Amino acid sequence: MAKDGAAAGEARKSSLIHDPAFRSIAFQIVLLALVLFVGWYLFQNTTQNLASRNIASGFGFLDQPAGFDIIQTLIPFSQSATYGEAFIVALLNTVLISAFGIVFATIIGFIVGIARLSNNWIVARLATVYVETLRNIPLLLQIFFWYFAVLRALPGPRDSHNAFDAFFLNQRGLYFPAPVMEDGFWTIPVAFLIGVAIAFGVSRWARKRLMETGRQFHSFWVGLGVIVALPVLAALVTGVPFTWELPELKGFNFKGGVVVIPEFMAVLFALSLYTASFIAEVVRSGILAVSKGQTEAAHALGLRHGLTLRLVVIPQALRVMIPPMTSQYLNLLKNSSLGAAVGYPELVAVVAGTVLNQTGQAIEVIALTMAVYLTFSLLISLFMNWYNARKALVER
């Protein structure tokens, strides 16, 4: 048939326009030309505009001193630091809020999702109300609510809420004691790492033994015990090589200790609670996707409800949940940019806000911001694809 078509095509040379192959190539060339032309046109306009507005181009500005302060920095940062360092600080803040957000949203989401399926009427209703309320209210509004209506309405430092004279909550944030390291402090993190390694080894050994002999081992509790006990032991042996620095009211504000700024809390609350409502739905549909026969069979084998959920239902539900969960995590990462609206110093606030205003180099700054989000999106989806491949059903 193809041969006939080719023959017919040769016979009617004049009607090249009816040849699908030719048309597709011609169309693509036209499209490419159009894209290139538009690109060239925009480039022309942009260079002209930049020249007439005296805006520099290139990424040279990253080495210039920034001259502004950032209210939350994970690494040392001062006004004399460069724009490049400000970018790193902002990047770390975005990573910090996203990481905390993902952890909390997952925990709350799992609890609410399972609660929606509970056979306890009132708990199931409450979970439904939670999901239907929070996911139908814009995230930005929730951030504003937490920030302006709740955290900014807290009392000032002098009348702050106080717990044990060590934890203080006021308008300026949440203050809690900070450990001050002394000589020999390094033993504690080392002991912690050793504990993690031992716990990992124990869980692998227990799993292998379970597969071979069917004998169970409480590897979770043992692992947890080792992880907690080793650092404590290390601390006792070296004579507690740290002290707690308590926050103290000095003048108008607290000094010392660790402070969690209200911007961080507001964004974290809103982001975790909002995303949790979507994760709850993902969890619920994942669990519903596991057929009832699986639960019944597990009950028939004598597994109790909690064990059924943990050993039979959730492992199978995870497979269904992973792809939508990935997109929720990506959404959370992208939504962390809304922190800019209340002044949480994350990527958009610092780079697309302050740096852009000071340098005026819109194209480089926006490109940098977008590149970061694209990279993160790619990394998270790569990781989740890897995880998905590991957890996927191995069919024979």
Next chain:
Amino acid sequence: MSTDTDAYVFTPTPPQPPPANTVGVVGWLRGNLFNGWFNSLLTIAAIYLLYLTIPPLINWAFLSATFSGTDRTACEASPDGACWTFIKVRFNQILFGFYPDGEQWRPIVTFVVGLGALVSTVFRTPARRWTVLFLLTLYPVAAFFLLAGGYFGLTEVETAKWGGLTVTLVVSVTGIVASFPIGIVLALGRRSNMPIVRSACVVFIELVRGVPLISVLFMASVMLPLFLPEGMNFNKLLRALVGVTLFTAAYMAEVVRGGLQAVPKGQYEGAAALGLGYWRMMILIILPQALKLVIPSIVNSFISLFKDTTLVYIVGLFDVLEIIRVSTKDANWIGLEKEGYVFAALMFWVFCFAMSRVSLRIEKRLDTSHRK
């Protein structure tokens, strides 16, 4: 063997009533709230939680709240309650922004007509096709002229004066309507056999989906002026619309692609066998089936777009949330953030919840599969 006279007659004993603790209110309570110690504990905890939250909330929002008056002093009598006077005084601005007082019938007419037409398409009305056609073609044009004015004897209202719910609705409705055709083209392009077309569409879709809307809006507000020839300028509303439309189009493309993939291959082959060309195959055979499959997802995109319109404050527009935020900064009304944001939340919730119900309804009605 036995005589006929003493034949055993079977008289069933009447069934005993079920145990008292499994029927009625008590039975329901035992079955649903107090089955097992863990559930009982949960129930008690939940009831305690409700006791802690609901009565104070009702007290704050209704019993001790102030509804009357025209300024702050009216609320001073009951400081424990909400000051709804604030919302009452600002209500006009929340709906229309700075739209001139005498002209506010125009947004009202626009939305009532639009909403009426939209609602009539959800229910089975006779002229549904025509209503849909009206909504997609004549209505946007008419709405623009009615809102912006400047023709037919209507006074011109520049877009800088639009605000509140008007802007929220204009941005979200325009965003969804304009992104729909672009999304379809992108989805078709992504499934095309032509490598250049396909890669162009994939790059656009993945680029846009990988970045937050806030950065797209930043781009629309600071980079768009750089891209255009000197002297040419966009107003803020148009900038927001360009950003929102491009952003939504990428998501719409993925929604439509889902529909295209769900149409069985036989449909494509059948259309090709009938001798239909690419466009006729798509328009007559494939798209009607694909789009029908994804109507619920389109409504969901609309819901998320509606929530995302709160971000247009980036380009300097005054949507509902921004109007309320600015109002709470007003020296006369300072400290009323709770009232403002609770009211805004209620407004968004009503819209989004109603739309999600509509989406469920459409999903049920369009479900022509024979799944049980």
